[in-house]
Structures are given as structure tokens and as C-alpha cells.
Amino acid sequence: MVENRAKELIVIAILLALAMSVVNAAVFVYYPIGISAQWSKRPMYFAEGNNAGGTDLSGTITINLSEDDTSASITVHPSRRGTTHYKDVLRIVNGDAQAYYIGFSVDTAFDDAAIAEAELVVRDATTGALVGTVNLRSTGTTWSPWSLGAGGQLRVDLRFRVSSDASGSDSASIQLIYSPQSAESPP
Numbered sequence: 001m002v003e004n005r006a007k008e009l010i011v012i013a014i015l016l017a018l019a020m021s022v023v024n025a026a027v028f029v030y031y032p033i034g035i036s037a038q039w040s041k042r043p044m045y046f047a048e049g050n051n052a053g054g055t056d057l058s059g060t061i062t063i064n065l066s067e068d069d070t071s072a073s074i075t076v077h078p079s080r081r082g083t084t085h086y087k088d089v090l091r092i093v094n095g096d097a098q099a100y101y102i103g104f105s106v107d108t109a110f111d112d113a114a115i116a117e118a119e120l121v122v123r124d125a126t127t128g129a130l131v132g133t134v135n136l137r138s139t140g141t142t143w144s145p146w147s148l149g150a151g152g153q154l155r156v157d158l159r160f161r162v163s164s165d166a167s168g169s170d171s172a173s174i175q176l177i178y179s180p181q182s183a184e185s186p187p
Contacts (some may be wrong), residue, residue: 043096044148044178047070049088049155060091077162080167083117090156091125092176094148101141101145101182102154104134105175111137117161120174122146125153136172145182 045068052063062075078084094100108119118136123129131146131154148154177186 013096026113041095042068042070042092043098044100044102044176045093045095046072046092046176047093047153049090050143051086051088052090057084061086063090066186076158076160078162080114080162080164083097083159083161088125088155089158092122092148092154092156094150094152097150098180099147099152100180102148102176102178102179103141103143103145103186105141105177105186106134106136106139107175108162108170108171108173109139110170112168114168115160115162115170117159118172119159121159123155123157125155128155134174136174141177141186143152143177143185145179147182148178 046065047069048063048065051061054061057079058077059075062071062073065071072090074089076086076089092102103120104120109125111121115137120134120136122131122133124131132142132144134142146154179186
């Protein structure tokens with residue numbers, strides 16, 4: 001009888017332990033966190049380059065900027081044979097009193113096989129010195145990072161190498177990334 005009682009107590013202890021683990025798994029504790037967001041004018045923005053609106057091989061070099069100059073779309077018409085270099089089609093402007101570090105994220109790459117090379121070439125707008133390039137044929141983030149001083153400007157060039165017997169088109173989408181620090185890569 002003692003042995004049966006011990007077995008019953010062990011079964012009851014196991015059932016209580018299981019019940020407690022289920023109860024503990026359903027407990028949630030909330031601690032308050034206050035979050036405040038304060039926005040101001042944009043420190044970095046786009047501007048048309050010196051050759052925006054200029055004559056292209058087949059049409060016009062078209063730059064469309066958003067109302068607050070924080071997004072841009074570029075349309076160019078490279079030759080279907082050879083390399084076409086578009087100089088100074090877009091500017092990246094630091095309108096702030098502090099330096100920023102910049103990089104790019106290629107979200108959608110050019111993938112037409114006729115486009116052998118597609119690069120965004122970034123240069124210092126004053127000196128013309130090469131800052132860096134972004135391969136527009138491959139998705140991913142380029143975070144070197146490159147520095148842009150207070151009031152500075154970067155010049156954006158494009159380079160395409162196309163080999164095609166026919167007309168065609170393709171598109172890519174990229175994002176400018178900027179941060180006041182360079183130690184940590186963007187997510």
C-alpha cells in the first residue's frame with residue numbers, strides 16, 4: 001500500500017511539474033520603454049549633375065528628383081555596342097554641418113546578358129578624384145564607407161558596356177546609405 005501511495009505521489013508530482021511548466025510558459029512581463037522620434041530637414045540630398053538634361057545618344061539624359069530631393073531616377077540610353085560613360089549626371093550633396101559616411105545598396109541589379117558592365121562611379125565633385133565604384137550587375141551593399149565632409153558634394157557618373165545586336169532595356173534600383181559613423185556596417 002505504501003508502494004502504491006508512493007507511485008501516486010510521484011505521478012501527482014510529475015503532473016504538477018508539467019502543469020507549472022505550462023503556466024510559466026504563458027506568463028508575459030511588460031516593462032515600459034519610452035521612444036521618441038524627432039526629425040528635421042534632410043542633411044543629405046540629390047541634385048542634378050552638370051550633364052542632366054543633356055543630349056544622349058538616343059534622347060535625353062533624364063534625371064527626376066522627388067519634391068524634397070531625397071530620391072532620384074535616372075534614364076540613359078547607352079550604345080548597344082561598346083562602352084558608354086555618362087559624366088556628372090547626379091550629385092550627392094551634404095547640406096549639413098557635419099561629415100557623413102556613405103555607401104550604396106543595390107536592391108535590383110541589371111541582369112540582361114547584353115549588359116556586360118554597369119557601374120555607378122562616384123567622384124569628388126570638386127577635384128574629380130575617384131571615391132569608389134558600385135557594381136550595378138550584382139545585388140548587395142557597398143559600405144566602404146566613403147566620407148563626405150560638411151557642405152561637400154559627390155559627382156555620380158555611370159558606365160555601361162553593352163554588346164547587343166538589337167535594342168533592349170533593363171533597370172536597376174539602388175539606395176544611398178549614409179550615417180554619421182563608420183564603425184558599424186548597415187543592416
